[in-house]
Amino acid sequence: MEIDRRAFIASLGGAAAVNLMDSEAKADALEHWMEEHLDEQVAANSGQTPEKFPTAAEIEAQIETRNFRRGAGSLFTSNRGNVKKLEKMPKNPSIHDFFRLRFAPANHVLQSATRALKTGMSEEIVLACLLHDCVLSLIKPDHGWWGAQLFEPYIPEKSAFAIRYHQTLRFYADSDAGYEYPDQYYRIFGQDYTPPPHIEATYKMLRNHKWYMEPRMVTVNDLYAFDPNAKVSIDPFTDIIGRHFKSPKDGLGNDNSPSAHMWRTLANPDQPL
Numbered sequence: 143m144e145i146d147r148r149a150f151i152a153s154l155g156g157a158a159a160v161n162l163m164d165s166e167a168k169a170d171a172l173e174h175w176m177e178e179h180l181d182e183q184v185a186a187n188s189g190q191t192p193e194k195f196p197t198a199a200e201i202e203a204q205i206e207t208r209n210f211r212r213g214a215g216s217l218f219t220s221n222r223g224n225v226k227k228l229e230k231m232p233k234n235p236s237i238h239d240f241f242r243l244r245f246a247p248a249n250h251v252l253q254s255a256t257r258a259l260k261t262g263m264s265e266e267i268v269l270a271c272l273l274h275d276c277v278l279s280l281i282k283p284d285h286g287w288w289g290a291q292l293f294e295p296y297i298p299e300k301s302a303f304a305i306r307y308h309q310t311l312r313f314y315a316d317s318d319a320g321y322e323y324p325d326q327y328y329r330i331f332g333q334d335y336t337p338p339p340h341i342e343a344t345y346k347m348l349r350n351h352k353w354y355m356e357p358r359m360v361t362v363n364d365l366y367a368f369d370p371n372a373k374v375s376i377d378p379f380t381d382i383i384g385r386h387f388k389s390p391k392d393g394l395g396n397d398n399s400p401s402a403h404m405w406r407t408l409a410n411p412d413q414p415l
């Protein structure tokens with residue numbers, strides 16, 4: 143099969159990272175890459191008719207066909223019937239408790255962090271990948287900013303930066319880094335969608351920022367993290383969480399941090415006020 147050399151090198155964290163690998167590690171990485179891209183290649187060669195994406199106007203026309211808004215956090219709505227009773231959170235809940243009881247199954251973020259770990263990304267990026275979309279349980283619009291705010295009191299500045307800005311960079315391809323505009327975005331925003339001015343302005347700022355690659359690497363790992371059959375677990379990340387996530391001793395939500403109320407809302411989404 144054909145190898146996209148630049149995307150492959152980028153997936154390993156760039157040329158500098160590749161130089162640090164011995165030849166056996168390089169061969170292993172190449173094998174992984176080929177496995178991961180085999181399905182795409184098979185689909186591309188099978189001559190299926192290309193998918194027809196909706197327009198932004200067609201997406202907008204769907205608004206009044208729903209009894210919820212698309213921006214509502216996933217804890218607050220159900221696609222199938224009524225919402226279910228949630229298991230109570232423990233008294234002093236940790237990030238592991240939130241993963242188990244409020245973010246579950248969290249398959250997408252676990253997949254993206256697993257990939258980041260496998261491809262030798264920094265621990266700050268692995269952590270950012272692990273947390274990058276967790277806030278979607280609470281709210282969806284501007285989830286990069288909401289997500290960064292939720293985690294900021296507890297994680298390294300670089301990880302918060304990566305979470306805040308991955309949302310913006312998802313709209314902009316960077317083939318040198320191994321990131322293409324996702325088909326999924328044609329599907330959910332419309333094929334002719336253009337990002338709003340605050341996203342464009344943020345993108346311009348990021349292109350010249352010394353930490354550009356932090357959120358960019360989150361987007362690269364994001365792209366390949368939608369395999370419905372992937373078996374993932376939070377266990378491989380226990381050490382990284384232990385080293386970089388400052389767990390408050392009274393539990394998330396009980397610590398008076400600037401985002402404590404957000405954790406309480408996640409813990410108790412059935413509160414009427």
Ligand SMILES: [Fe+2]
Pocket residue numbers: 274275285308309
């Ligand atoms: Fe995201």
Ligand SMILES: [Fe+2]
Pocket residue numbers: 250274275364
């Ligand atoms: Fe994501």
